[in-house]
Each structure stands twice: as structure tokens, then as C-alpha cells.
Amino acid sequence: MLLPILSILAALNIGLTPQDRLEEAVAAADRWIDGLAAEIDTLSLAVWKDAELSLEEVESSKRIASWLEQHGFTVEPGIAGMPTAFRATWQNGSGPTIGLLVEYDALPGLSQVAGPKKQARPDETSGHGCGHNLLGVGAATAAIAARHAMEASGIPGRIEVFGCPAEERGIGKVLMARAGLFDKLDAALHWHPGDRNVVSDQSWLALNNVKFRFSGRSAHAAANPDAGRSALDGVEIMNVAVNFLREHIIDEARIHYVTTNGGQAPNVVPDVAEVWYFIRAPRRDQVQAIYQRVVDCANAGALASGTEVTVHLQSALHDILPNTVLGDVLYRHLERVGAPDYDEAAEKLAADIAPTLPEAKERQLAHQVARILDAPVFPASTDVGDVSYCVPTAGLQTATWTPGTPYHSWQAVAQSGSTHGLLAMHTAAKTLAGCTLELMVRPDMLETAREELAQRTGGEPYRCGLPESIGLEDITEDD
């Protein structure tokens, strides 16, 4: 649904060139964000305090969705069968459709106050160790600022904001992509808190998240061991087989596991046991091939121990497919906005946190912006990958944290609730809003981005790694 360039020019033809009009709209979006900074920060801190876990983000999703609603977006709650998911849409005539990705889930066991010392909040056990309170409100801010600027400048187009729950469990965007919700977008934009101000073409690892449940026969472990069939033996034999498998897979792959149920007491042969695996590799097909071999190891464990095993796939994430065309547009806007303008209090908190970090590189927040084109695969996984296979996708990171702050740490929680986190969120929002506005008036760029996606996928359509037969109720049966 790309708008012909002539009709855009007609829509904007009131004395200004399209470029003038775009610059005016971008400046208006920046002003809107600056003018409402206090309200935006209050909302982000409320989500930080909610610290709701994956699929339990009832208050946080409601806060962000109703804020979008107040600004004229039409909200559809509960999309893709997830109660805490939503899509918020705003449309001005006919033009391109740009999607913005919003996340808001926190992590268990990371309760932390917004200060420089490790100290849990007395009223909370979870915390925003990935800064999704900044991510969610920052992306929603970009959408609202772009929407107001589009209306004021007469720029036609459609903005779709996706409230994506459970990023930490790799579920939200996978189920949304499987339901085809990203298919009609011309581009998707996102951002993530971090310790640098960058637009990177870095990919992330694809992942299968899977539980193996063994069932055997219990017996007295001393008096009748011959009558027992140990489910834990099944797990252990499987793990040994997988640890031998490591030698014969690609170096870039990662396999890690925890035993989530290994029996209750040594004197009872365990009749039930469970082991939980993450299998990662740079590409989806590589994960799938290794996954099949891990399933073989599970079956070998069951055969050798005289038990049975069932396989419970929890999620299947794609790697991230970068889009250089979109990334370049996004970076131009990051350069325009510049690094966050940290105040003295922000620099002080960052400097106080630096000595507590295992890999503190420096005590100052990042004051540069950068474009990274050739970087090795980032050794983690995100469900943004599935979006990037459906539609041209680009993202940025801004320095919400002092350099060397690990994801999912108390330091990340503390800084995500602090001034420098909020200031860097404004930078991300302005960058995303500017990029959204530019894409609305540059259908030629969207076309080139679409061609790049087709070239990277070889024209293969997106195929979700999670089979249709696996629903949210299967994934959450242990919750």
C-alpha cells in the first residue's frame, strides 16, 4: 500500500517542498516529546514500578494502550490470543503503514531500587532488568509524536503500535507473526535500552526453547531398584549424549540446559523428571537441524533407561534479518537527534554504578552515536527476529545505562528507573518518530527496503518455527 509519490506531493502542496514539510513535521515531533517529557517519564516510571512478568503485564499494557487511546489511536486488546497484547492503530488518509514494537515485561528475582547500590525494593520481587519500561513507553511516545506531526503537516499514512507481551519468554511476537499480524506493514521499527547509541545491522541467534519430560516407574531405591525405571536416568543419559553432540555441531551454536525436576528424594526411584533446553544458532535452519539431533538424544535417553519421553516446544525464534536501507534512515535520525543530553545527576549515578560492574569500561555515559554495519552475530535471541522475516525491520539502541552494564542485572534495573534511562528514552523516541515520518513520505525507500528483504530471504515467505498445533495454553501449562 505504498502511496504514489505524486499524490504525496499533491497532499503536501501548500507552498512548501516535501522536504520542507518533512523537516517541519520532524521538528514538531521533537517539540511534542520535549513538551510532554514529564508525562512520558511518569508513565515509564509507573511501568518500572509495576514490574510485571511475562504474560502478566495487565497494568503495564493497560497504561500504555490507554495512553495511545487518549491520543486518538484505536486499540484492539488481546490480539493473537494473548490477553496482555494489543494493537493500537491511527490512520490519516491513505499512505504507507509503519509498525512500532512495544514491550513491557519485567524479570523475576531482580527487585531493585533506582540507586547505585544493590538493594531490593521491599514491596516487589521482580524488576525491569531489560529496561522494557523505557522500551515500551519510548516506542509508544514515538508513535504518538509522529501521529500529531502527521496530522498537523497533512502527511498521510497509518501507524500500528504492537503491544508485545512476554519478550523475555520469546512468545509475544512469535504468536503475532504466526497470526500474520505484521504482514500488511511496509516497515517495522523498534529500539532497545543498552549502553551505546547505535544503529546496528547485527543479527541475533535463532532459538528453540524446549522441555523434555521423562516418565518411568517409581520403586524403593534400595529394596526394589530392579522394579524401578528412573526418569532421572533418562535425563542424565540424554544430557551425556548432548554433551558429546557438542563436538559435532557448528562452533557458533549454543546449547544450555537446567534440570527442572530431578525427583524428590534419593530413596525413591524418580518416576518423573524434566530437563529444559535452549538451542541456539545463527540461523533458524541450523537450530532446527541441531534440535532434531537433541530430540534423538532424548529418545536415546528414554530407550536406555526404559522410560518414555515427551517433547514440549515452548518457543521457536528466528534470527534477526537486518535491513541496511531502513537502518541507514534510522541512523540519519539518530545523528540528527544526537546522543542524550545527560545532566549532572545522571553522570553521577552512572559514575557511582560503574565500580559495581564486572566489566566497567568507563565511568561516563556514552556521548557518541555510531552506525555498525559488519558486526558478528550477537550471542542472544529476541522475538524481534520473527518480525524481521515478515517485514523490513530496523532498530536502534540508546545509552540508557553506563558502559558495561549487563542485561538482566540489578544495575540495569536501577538505571532503567533513573534520569539517564529516561533521557536516553527521549532520544530513542525522537529518532523513531523522525524515521517514521520520513518513511511515510518516501515510498521509494520502503520499496527498496522490501527488495532487500526479498533478497535476504531468497523470496522465501516467513514460516513460524512454532507449529500451529502449539498454542498459548500448551506453553503456559506449567505456570
Ligand SMILES: [Zn+2]
Ligand atoms: Zn529486552
